[in-house]
Amino acid sequence: MNKKRLHIKFKNKSFVFLVLFLIVLTDFSYSQKNREFDSVYSQAATVYIFSNPEKALKIADSLYQISSTKRQEIRSLMLKAGVYLGKPDLKKAVDIALEADKIAVKSKDYEWEFRTKGFIASIYQKLHFTEKGLAILDEMDLLLPKIKDSLNKINLTVLNLQSRANFHGLRNEQDSVIFYLDKGEKHYKTLEKLREGRYMIAFSEIQRAWAFYETNQWNKSYKSYQNALENLNYYNNPQYHLYGNIYTGLGSVVFKLDRDTALAKEYFNKAEKFIQENKASELELFFVTERRDFYDAVNDIKNYRIYSARKDSLQNIADMERKNLAANFFDEKRTALADSENKLKLIYVFLFGALGLIASYLLIKFFNRKRTYTLSTEDGKKERVENLQNGNNVENSRMIISAETEESILELLNEFEKKKMFLDPEINLTAVAAFCKTNPRYISEILKKHKELDFHKYIIRHRIEYITEKL
Numbered sequence: 001m002n003k004k005r006l007h008i009k010f011k012n013k014s015f016v017f018l019v020l021f022l023i024v025l026t027d028f029s030y031s032q033k034n035r036e037f038d039s040v041y042s043q044a045a046t047v048y049i050f051s052n053p054e055k056a057l058k059i060a061d062s063l064y065q066i067s068s069t070k071r072q073e074i075r076s077l078m079l080k081a082g083v084y085l086g087k088p089d090l091k092k093a094v095d096i097a098l099e100a101d102k103i104a105v106k107s108k109d110y111e112w113e114f115r116t117k118g119f120i121a122s123i124y125q126k127l128h129f130t131e132k133g134l135a136i137l138d139e140m141d142l143l144l145p146k147i148k149d150s151l152n153k154i155n156l157t158v159l160n161l162q163s164r165a166n167f168h169g170l171r172n173e174q175d176s177v178i179f180y181l182d183k184g185e186k187h188y189k190t191l192e193k194l195r196e197g198r199y200m201i202a203f204s205e206i207q208r209a210w211a212f213y214e215t216n217q218w219n220k221s222y223k224s225y226q227n228a229l230e231n232l233n234y235y236n237n238p239q240y241h242l243y244g245n246i247y248t249g250l251g252s253v254v255f256k257l258d259r260d261t262a263l264a265k266e267y268f269n270k271a272e273k274f275i276q277e278n279k280a281s282e283l284e285l286f287f288v289t290e291r292r293d294f295y296d297a298v299n300d301i302k303n304y305r306i307y308s309a310r311k312d313s314l315q316n317i318a319d320m321e322r323k324n325l326a327a328n329f330f331d332e333k334r335t336a337l338a339d340s341e342n343k344l345k346l347i348y349v350f351l352f353g354a355l356g357l358i359a360s361y362l363l364i365k366f367f368n369r370k371r372t373y374t375l376s377t378e379d380g381k382k383e384r385v386e387n388l389q390n391g392n393n394v395e396n397s398r399m400i401i402s403a404e405t406e407e408s409i410l411e412l413l414n415e416f417e418k419k420k421m422f423l424d425p426e427i428n429l430t431a432v433a434a435f436c437k438t439n440p441r442y443i444s445e446i447l448k449k450h451k452e453l454d455f456h457k458y459i460i461r462h463r464i465e466y467i468t469e470k471l
Contacts (some may be wrong), residue, residue: 002013037063037072041079046199051278057083070107074100078112081119090123110146114156117143121163130167136162151194158184158191158200165207177211198231199240205231206245213249218257219374225250244283247271252290261298268294286316401442409446412436422462429455 037211041063048056057080064076076099084093102110114409117140123134140160151331168176181204193195209224229246241293251267254260268291275283292307401409416435432455433440446460 013216037066037435041075042196044079046196047074047084047237047239049079049086064205070103071112074103074109074112074116077103078115078119080327085119085126090128094120095121110143111149111152114140114143114392118163122231125163125166125170130170130171133167134164137167151190154187155197155200158187158204162200162204162207165211169207169211171216172185174211174214177207180207181211195304198234199242201400202228202231202242202246206249209249209253213253221253222257224251225253236311239278240356241278241283244271244274244278244287247274247438248283248287248290251294254299255294258365264294285311285318288314296320314350405438405442406446409436409438409442410450411441413446417462420466422459423466427459 003344011220026114040059044056044059044063048059057372060080060083064073065081067073067076077096081093082101084090084096097116097119101113104116117136121133121140123137124130124136137160137425140156144160149154161180165177165180168180169172185203188201191200194200197219205228207226209221209228212218212221212224225246228242229250230239232242232246247267248271249297251264251271254267255264268287271283271287274317275287288307288311292304295301295304295307337344340383413436416422416432429443433443436443444455447453447455451458453461
């Protein structure tokens with residue numbers, strides 16, 4: 001990887017937290033009623049999430065507890081997710097973001113559904129997974145028409161364009177970076193009306209300045225950095241994270257423009273002081289690399305070696321961190337995939353087992369039906385022979401059963417059913433008649449009268465009901 005490519009990598013690494021802040025943590029739906037919540041939230045999102053993550057985490061938990069609306073709950077959760085992404089703990093960050101996403105989807109809050117997807121995109125950005133990140137941004141574009149508030153729609157449109165520019169910056173595609181930022185520039189006047197709008201403008205101008213710097217357009221780069229500084233100064237908050245980027249960039253560009261060593265050192269010193277005071281570690285690698293190159297250009301061998309050593313150390317840490325993050329990210333994905341596969345296997349086992357039971361049942365049903373039919377036929381023949389011997393014609397005579405006998409047989413049939421004697425594969429009409437202490441004709445007549453079934457269907461119905469209950 002050449003020197004220019006390394007600069008792009010370091011610069012865009014420092015942008016990750018800023019994109020995270022913009023795409024997820026800014027919210028312009030302020031109201032007088034929720035002024036206290038908004039004020040605390042804004043301070044945590046713009047300052048503490050970078051300089052004091054533990055404090056930001058406590059604030060996020062407290063804000064969630066006092067949330068009076070679903071949107072406040074979502075914002076509090078996403079603030080917390082942002083802290084864990086910075087730690088970095090991707091698993092917790094994603095889990096919390098998904099919790100917020102569920103609330104957004106359920107409450108049909110398309111704006112924050114957009115932002116939760118943006119959060120996932122920021123993770124891909126952190127890992128340099130540009131194709132996946134850009135694909136998520138395409139999904140986010142589809143949500144924009146559903147957002148009714150025109151100001152918020154413009155806000156989110158610009159956020160998406162900034163994210164696209166950053167992904168293309170990872171590829172060193174500076175023309176694409178400038179293209180997407182130019183599309184967002186037309187919304188600057190509208191952004192100025194929003195509470196954090198000038199912060200967004202400052203961020204866009206920093207991205208633009210760096211793209212101009214990488215394409216050797218020094219004057220345009222310097223102008224964009226000055227625009228960024230002017231918009232950030234509007235808030236009168238020296239702790240804003242973007243100052244570290246601006247001072248470092250100005251140090252590099254003024255030296256390129258006028259070889260003004262004194263002014264370049266002044267900006268670099270401001271950047272270093274800011275990084276130390278605000279613990280802006282993710283900016284340090286970019287700053288150290290730029291200052292090393294400055295000392296190389298002015299032939300200051302001593303300081304060049306000092307900053308080279310710092311750069312190499314920070315580079316190794318950064319590479320290791322990113323590899324670990326990617327490994328952990330994929331381990332989590334693999335674990336989730338393995339769990340899904342195991343569940344799928346259990347479902348398959350259950351389905352095949354159920355199919356096996358059904359097949360077995362159908363086979364048993366077939367053979368029992370055949371056997372029952374044969375036995376029932378034989379019993380019928382015996383019954384007709386007995387009737388003929390007694391001088392009774394079954395087909396033409398009307399059977400008369402006393403109410404007392406009928407009641408007794410019904411009670412014994414109920415007992416037969418409760419004992420599930422119908423499951424006996426050897427059961428037949430004669431056996432049931434014997435259990436009920438009567439003759440087969442009475443059983444057939446009572447089944448027909450009270451169950452509206454013949455003996456064979458009576459047995460089969462109870463067997464089916466039994467199997468159905470078991471399944």
